[in-house]
Amino acid sequence: MERKVVSYDKLEESIDFLKSMYEIVRIVDPLMKRVIKYDNNGMEETGDVCHSCWEDDKICDNCISVRAFLQKDTLMKLEHTSNKVYMVTAIPIETDKRSVVLELLNDVTKSMLMQDDSYTDIEELKKVINNLNALVVKDTITNLYNKRYINERLPVDIIKSVLHEKPLSIIIFDIDGFKAINDEYGHPVGDEVIKLLGRILEKYIVYKKSWAARYGGDEFIIVLNDTNKEEAYDFAEELRKTIETSTLDIKDIKINITASFGIYTAFKEELTTNDLIDLADKNLYKAKAAGKNKLVINNN
Known part of the structure; x- marks a missing residue:
């Protein structure tokens, strides 16, 4: 099935709308790991590395944007900073300029901590998230990547x-x-x-x-x-x-x-x-x- 091409103008309009529903909305190039900015000159990479927002200096092991990009499908995962937990939605988009991924982030820290008494500590919750993300890309016998x-x-x-x-x-x-x-x-x-x-x-x-x-x-x-x-x-x-x-x-x-x-x-x-x-x-x-x-x- 051929992927629908979205015009730059339409995507820009969508971003403005999505900002009313999501805490963070950004466009990334998942392969180059760069955040893309939009202005009157069109789309271009910024100097911002996409994974820097997670307060880390390395590529995410379980990169949802790469997975969405390669699978050509919308995917979701939990990720965290030092004091917040985010639900991340990654949507692959083919624009008339280039292939990108739209990332939508919502802070779910409070709701995650309130849903289960066993997760009243954010540090404990972060460990659970890290373990879940590792399960996706780690080999169970060697603990190397899969x-x-x-x-x-x-x-x-x-x-x-x-x-x-x-x-x-x-x-x-x-x-x-x-x-x-x-x-x-x-x-x-x-x-x-x-x-x-x-x-x-x-x-x-x-x-x-x-x-x-x-x-x-x-x-x-x-x-x-x-x-x-x-x-x-x-x-x-x-x-x-x-x-x-x-x-x-x-x-x-x-x-x-x-x-x-x-x-x-x-x-x-x-x-x-x-x-x-x-x-x-x-x-x-x-x-x-x-x-x-x-x-x-x-x-x-």
Whole structure:
């Protein structure tokens, strides 16, 4: 179904009307994470980062505007500042100028605290909201991000990489012989191996420009923003060596594990999320074919 295009003038009129019903009304570019202003010159990005209103200096893990933008559907979620809880409604809109998301925010702090006696403390309520938001984008076994987060976050990183002409590196790796581990010791032990990899990754992902996710099964993805080919290779090689020397000790069983890595660094390339993952995945298959416990990176 074709999306209806809304004229700039019509959207501007709607904003004036919506301000009578919502505490905060704003237009955002969900991929660039910028608030958009409206004036006689049309729409343009401001210097305001959209997530700064939540008193945080990092991209929201469960970004409702990106989800609304990608799913082409209106979505709602709870979010909070230090002393308020907001119900956020995100509406994707195709204007005659550009694709944007209309965010509508209402303060629901008092109503949330009054509805349930167990939530009389805003700090307790904020913990509940954070846990609920994390459930959407976190993998339950490893506590890393999940595939939904990959689909929502990676397009943002790709676009920023292209626009700012910064390298973007992606690493895909999986556990060598994981099926044999499951077959010999059972899936519960296999899950413990997955958890071990999750703990190792959490120690490596310590700076803001990188993140890691469980892609599925025993396969993981690491995204390194503003990281060139050589830096990505060094990062992956150090991780490979750490995994190689790690042992899972459980129920009188000792399991030594290794992993194979595929790496791809994009620079000034207009690749989709699937393109980038596929290129790294092909290098992973090459690493497997070369004997496992190896790294393969693009040569361009």
